[in-house]
Amino acid sequence: MDATRTLPDPEVGRLLVSCEDGPGIVAAISGFLHARGANIVQSDQQTTDPVGGRFFLRIVFRMPELPQWLPALEEEFAAEVAERFAMSFRMRAASVPTRVALFVSRYDHCLLDLLWRWRRGELLVDVVQVVSNHPDLQKEVASFDVPYAHIPVTRDTKPEAERQQAELLEGRVDLVVLARYMQVLTGGFLERIGVPAINIHHSFLPAFAGAGPYEQAKTRGVKLVGATAHYVTEDLDEGPIIEQDVARVSHRDRVADITRRGADVERNVLARAVTWHCEDRVLLDGHSTIVF
Amino acid sequence: MDATRTLPDPEVGRLLVSCEDGPGIVAAISGFLHARGANIVQSDQQTTDPVGGRFFLRIVFRMPELPQWLPALEEEFAAEVAERFAMSFRMRAASVPTRVALFVSRYDHCLLDLLWRWRRGELLVDVVQVVSNHPDLQKEVASFDVPYAHIPVTRDTKPEAERQQAELLEGRVDLVVLARYMQVLTGGFLERIGVPAINIHHSFLPAFAGAGPYEQAKTRGVKLVGATAHYVTEDLDEGPIIEQDVARVSHRDRVADITRRGADVERNVLARAVTWHCEDRVLLDGHSTIVF
Amino acid sequence: MDATRTLPDPEVGRLLVSCEDGPGIVAAISGFLHARGANIVQSDQQTTDPVGGRFFLRIVFRMPELPQWLPALEEEFAAEVAERFAMSFRMRAASVPTRVALFVSRYDHCLLDLLWRWRRGELLVDVVQVVSNHPDLQKEVASFDVPYAHIPVTRDTKPEAERQQAELLEGRVDLVVLARYMQVLTGGFLERIGVPAINIHHSFLPAFAGAGPYEQAKTRGVKLVGATAHYVTEDLDEGPIIEQDVARVSHRDRVADITRRGADVERNVLARAVTWHCEDRVLLDGHSTIVF
Amino acid sequence: MDATRTLPDPEVGRLLVSCEDGPGIVAAISGFLHARGANIVQSDQQTTDPVGGRFFLRIVFRMPELPQWLPALEEEFAAEVAERFAMSFRMRAASVPTRVALFVSRYDHCLLDLLWRWRRGELLVDVVQVVSNHPDLQKEVASFDVPYAHIPVTRDTKPEAERQQAELLEGRVDLVVLARYMQVLTGGFLERIGVPAINIHHSFLPAFAGAGPYEQAKTRGVKLVGATAHYVTEDLDEGPIIEQDVARVSHRDRVADITRRGADVERNVLARAVTWHCEDRVLLDGHSTIVF
Structure with a gap:
């Protein structure tokens, strides 16, 4: 209910x-x-x-x-x-749902949070497709009655994989959400799809851009870790930022703890960014955003 | 600078x-x-x-x-x-400063924060008068070149004290700010002054209304304490809320620690409320506020 | 994964x-x-x-x-x-999981969040039973392979319902979590069960105790809403507080928006409280708690 | 009072x-x-x-x-x-105050906040000296009865200036606090002084290290700005972090607004770091800190 x-x-x-x-x-x-x-x-x-x-x-x-x-x-x-x-x-x-494709690799927290918000009517979207380079979350997604396309991606198969993804989605979606999808989308793919894509980056950009941000955060001994939702552009980690938030960590937290703490922030930040986008609250102003 | x-x-x-x-x-x-x-x-x-x-x-x-x-x-x-x-x-x-009278008793943190923000040009006001029922902060206020009216208030002298306050301020101010002023203003005074008054209450209203909120917070074992800036009405602690915020406390904090922690929140919340009022961001909607 | x-x-x-x-x-x-x-x-x-x-x-x-x-x-x-x-x-x-029973009525957000954290190994518990006075969440819970006891409660059947609940749980659990369970547990039940119970209250206690806290928050025009996790005692809403948090709301939010915003806080606060309890971080100090 | x-x-x-x-x-x-x-x-x-x-x-x-x-x-x-x-x-x-020297350039907010917390008895320190490369804050500091040493620093006079500073402070202080002091201290100076130094950096390190962090934040369109208090080491902006915090900014904020917002965070973060240091809560663990 x-x-x-x-x-x-x-x-x-x-x-x-x-x-x-x-x-x-x-x-x-x-x-x-x-x-x-x-x-x-x-x-x-x-x-x-x-x-x-x-x-x-x-x-x-x-x-x-x-x-x-x-x-x-x-x-x-x-x-x-x-x-x-x-x-x-x-x-x-305002009553027409935004048609969304969710891309995911193996971490489920962002994906499930969006699916759950959608099911309870909090997010006015139609999730038309989940795309993953791994089979892990298939059963989970099935329980939400959403089709799951498992399209593996390797360095060699990437062009072919993107072609499959594009064919699957072209004309069917208004938004692509990368809910912890660990592959970089090429500019060609984005252009062909022709709709915006939102990514969740597991750091407080521009700090700790690149791989392993929570490990970097631990090494550097920061007291807060964050997450950033941004539009995807060809420049990795450089797209216009929609929303950011942080959580407090301490010397007691190991990398695993920080990762969990970070996961909570990630799902909240991504949910806010997607909600705002679907409510037409986000406008582009060059490399940054206006969020009304 | x-x-x-x-x-x-x-x-x-x-x-x-x-x-x-x-x-x-x-x-x-x-x-x-x-x-x-x-x-x-x-x-x-x-x-x-x-x-x-x-x-x-x-x-x-x-x-x-x-x-x-x-x-x-x-x-x-x-x-x-x-x-x-x-x-x-x-x-x-927008360039005309709001003329402000600051009322204070003996705690200096809210008063000094407003005076300091004013001096550094952060707050577009003219502080035309400080009014206090105690002499304690006279020297402090003098260093900001603001006149300090020491008008003691007892139960018996209250009507006379309010008459003096009103005479001093009538027509000279656009806003009264109670920066930890421990006396209740009567409806008659507010009416005579004819300008809005903003108060800072040292609790997260409506919790812990009344006296000794930090003692109450300690006794109840809450994990956050807060402060509330609101317009003053005749109903004590019931005026329309402009801004609120909280700070985290723990079992380690004694009442004195909580009070200090709370003081930081109070000055920030009051400064935000006064800034927003002076920037014409606050509109009344019955008993609540619209803050643009 | x-x-x-x-x-x-x-x-x-x-x-x-x-x-x-x-x-x-x-x-x-x-x-x-x-x-x-x-x-x-x-x-x-x-x-x-x-x-x-x-x-x-x-x-x-x-x-x-x-x-x-x-x-x-x-x-x-x-x-x-x-x-x-x-x-x-x-x-x-530390490696022995806490055996937990989750009580729920019809709101799923706190329940699902705990089940999800448990499944991903974030919460060292054994969820041995879900108890509900409604059938609504049966299918959802089944997907986590947890037994679901639907025990309706009316004013008349309450003693009998509590007897059934106690029989079901006695000796099988170390902790009862009320994950938005809208019935009051009697002192007799708590005593018979003999293990602590944690409740999530959808307000920043002691503000807005009782029913409809988000409606009360809207009416009063507060700028933050909160949630409180506390141990259950016979005095409703008065048990020792384990954790609290808040979220910002504005004049734009209707009661439904505030309720959603609040739901996010509720699930986070309850998850932290349950985690800390299961990690033996919470000690009782009279009516308040020490949280190490 | x-x-x-x-x-x-x-x-x-x-x-x-x-x-x-x-x-x-x-x-x-x-x-x-x-x-x-x-x-x-x-x-x-x-x-x-x-x-x-x-x-x-x-x-x-x-x-x-x-x-x-x-x-x-x-x-x-x-x-x-x-x-x-x-x-x-x-x-x-615990009752012996930490002897502190405060270094400042021209921004007063961190300096005044520390002096004010000290005067009201919140910070158990003896502020024995303020050192500045500018004369601007002399009068302000005088009102707190603290000696003010104006020691200008240029590229050419830096060695001589540091010699003067060291002579002034050697053996008289237990801690140096850089309260927005815009000069880099050399390793030689730090070694000669032989006491720890805490700096406040006006960004959420490691993001926006270097000059003009608030301008960088505006350009990058971030949604939060932060401040970092850290021990000073020879590697600029790389010392062990003691405390960090952030404040929310939006597209409405110009660089000047972000700077003000940031100033509030800076003074709070620095005050917490200094307090914790003086309460012996901070221990070094390689390049990071344990904060008890």
């Missing part, structure tokens, strides 16, 4: 905008929505610099019979507002 | 609005500002309930020669926008 | 002691252990007051062939040391 | 021990103390590895007329216990 489940309201829509700042943008957008009977429920706007900065906006609006009007609304917004201000924008119904 | 001091931009203004929700409010406001050449730099809007809720908005805008236009802008906004939607609103130049 | 699993060392033992403070206690205990070839690996000692306080000690020691010597060691310690200082003590092999 | 001040008990002593682990160490130490009428009030012991690890111990004890017996006690301990186990140890009266 889940007492906290609340059905998403089908008449609620979300609009995300980014463009060069200039006068009249909010007035144009809000005027556009008002003229079509849409009521703004929540909005956040940020200009990175009062002079010559970039403009970022997230609007949650409510509009009677949104589902049937949405395509026209989007088209009209493009023509009447977006073009004029050279905007990038995204408009969609 | 303070490398972080940045002079406030005199052309930046802030507008706060609350009213019953309804269609077209954002469009009306942003249209109004756009028509006068004001550019919205940042905005946050929240409607408490999509149906029949209340509307809250904070806008930071930039307008050439704001200081000279502000009075007219305010008047026109009242006539053209606010009346139509039955709004409460506040409009002011 | 679980890379963090480390097999418990069968030669490691733990000794917990509490008594009136007095001279020579540590010397007597460490002399006793040394004489039997036991090496102290870790120890924590705390006297609540240098004069007339109580003495608390936790020692982790390593002793060749501990399993075969433990019964004799315990007996000799009782005769040679404990009696002399009127100690309460507990001595046991 | 400071209600939390508690006079240190002159009969309380502290003993710190580190050595190779082996059987009978705790028994030998506690037997030694017991035989001399010292009662152990608190103790923490940790062996880094059950087999072949290092042994670390901190004991707080109470002994009648400690001040007059301490020199003999120390000598006997060296002869009877320390030598046998090849121990490093430190024994001292």
